[in-house]
Amino acid sequence: MRSARQAGLRTGGLITVSIHMHMRAVAESEIRDDHTWLAAFMGEAWENHPAEYAAGIAVSIDRVWGAVNDLYAAADVRDADVAKPWELPIYGGRPVAHSADADPSNPPLAILEPPGVSQAAAFLAQSSFDELWNVAGAKLVWSGWDEAEVRQEFLDHHRLLQGFYARAASAGHAVVRAVWA
Template sequence: MSIDMHFRAVPAEEIQEDFNRLTEFMLAAWDKHSEEYASGVSTSISKAFSHVNDFFTKGSDRGSGPSGPSLLPVYGGRHIEDPAHIDLGFLILDPDQVRVAAEFLQTPFDTLWKVDGAQLYGWNEAEMKHFHFGLRAFYQRAASAGHAVIKVVWA
């Protein structure tokens, strides 16, 4: 079974904070994920998104409180709940939060990797580099365009 976290940049004014409309929009985007990924408006992380979040938030000086910069790239954002409580719902970062996430992701990889005992967490350095640089590029493009970001987990 595949579990993916899907990230989609979108102009903030186009977001309709209605669960059903977000579901339709994100399902259509997921159907075109390859093209959207190639154009830079979409990215995804398969299975490892929890590890990527941990990688960004470990370390006492990363501002990882409920709305801290290190939490924004993966699990941060305003939650739009599934009214039926079946799915996890959506997370939405407004353009200012996208900018803050992009700024956080400018942190050099080696600085993030130097977490005490990083290997103890079971992280693979090459894999984390791939995710770090992929999310950095995605958030940088979204921030440069002034876009918001919608996130959803697909199972």
């Protein structure tokens, strides 16, 4: 059985496409609301990702970020009558539009401002991974994959995001998001 981690490895002589959602915490005052500038900032941050990850100011999720969002959407089933803070950790924030002179090959970008970062951190701190997994887990384990390994991968992503958003919220930072392919 393949694990989710193994899916990104070299298989049959082919290397699968690498795609990541990259999140970087940054003081809101340091952000320019300009797609070209922000793409350059995030490009440099991506080049420095190992050091920034070690410093706790950056995280990235490989191509399963949509499934991580699906895990968090299980909170909507549990708490259908409340606001939807479960949307914030992965897809929250506002898109930064390409300007007319922006390079169209620049990645899609979004900014989650400090109040949203605080809401995301609170949601993640209050969310029981086990409860979310009980609601959504069966849909997240693809045929032929080892359930225990997939569960562990999602738990690792959850813990990573909990720590990242807690630190960003504590510092009063915004979170900038880019998708790298």
